[in-house]
Amino acid sequence: MPHPSSLAQDAIADTRRWLERAVIGLNLCPFAKAVQARGQVHYAVCESDDPQALLDTLLDEARALLALEPEVRDTTLLVATGALGDFLDFNDFAGDAEDRLADEGLEGVLQLATFHPHFQFGGTTADDITNATNRSPWPTLHLLREASIDRAVEAFPDAEAIFGRNIETLERIGATGWAALDVGRGSAAGTSEETP
Numbered sequence: 001m002p003h004p005s006s007l008a009q010d011a012i013a014d015t016r017r018w019l020e021r022a023v024i025g026l027n028l029c030p031f032a033k034a035v036q037a038r039g040q041v042h043y044a045v046c047e048s049d050d051p052q053a054l055l056d057t058l059l060d061e062a063r064a065l066l067a068l069e070p071e072v073r074d075t076t077l078l079v080a081t082g083a084l085g086d087f088l089d090f091n092d093f094a095g096d097a098e099d100r101l102a103d104e105g106l107e108g109v110l111q112l113a114t115f116h117p118h119f120q121f122g123g124t125t126a127d128d129i130t131n132a133t134n135r136s137p138w139p140t141l142h143l144l145r146e147a148s149i150d151r152a153v154e155a156f157p158d159a160e161a162i163f164g165r166n167i168e169t170l171e172r173i174g175a176t177g178w179a180a181l182d183v184g185r186g187s188a189a190g191t192s193e194e195t196p
Contacts, residue, residue, distance in 0.1 A: 014137040017185040031152040040074035049082040080139040087118040110146035113142040
């Protein structure tokens with residue numbers, strides 16, 4: 001297996017920092033802490049600037065995830081460092097990726113969640129702090145096992161309230177509080193670039 005490039009290493013470090021400080025630190029996903037603490041989160045990087053190569057990598061990562069027991073690898077974060085820097089292109093790609101996963105017979109087996117540095121909910125402005133609930137340092141495709149989601153939801157009966165609570169959290173801390181988390185690109189290396 002080739003040694004990951006320094007860019008890939010930086011992207012994984014940035015993504016870990018974001019997961020630990022924002023997603024877990026702000027409790028944006030109450031299910032993330034346990035799998036991270038147990039080492040069941042797999043981090044992968046695709047450095048290609050070709051969306052087709054990213055899609056191929058996503059399918060490879062989906063197969064690799066399902067080849068292992070959940071106790072070993074419960075979820076995968078695939079970070080794109082070369083493709084889909086534009087959020088609208090990324091959003092279109094996510095739809096295509098879900099279709100391909102379904103074509104592979106993985107609908108109902110895996111779920112795809114997406115995060116992007118420029119994520120924007122419909123009906124919001126780019127600087128609306130609530131967009132930060134889905135903003136990551138790099139374009140990121142998150143593969144989750146449906147069975148694990150079902151178990152987590154059973155253990156957290158108020159799962160429908162998570163989205164509303166996250167919006168309230170981001171509005172409470174505001175742009176200053178989000179910036180203080182230092183979870184932008186390059187933050188793990190001490191050369192943080194602000195994520196708009």
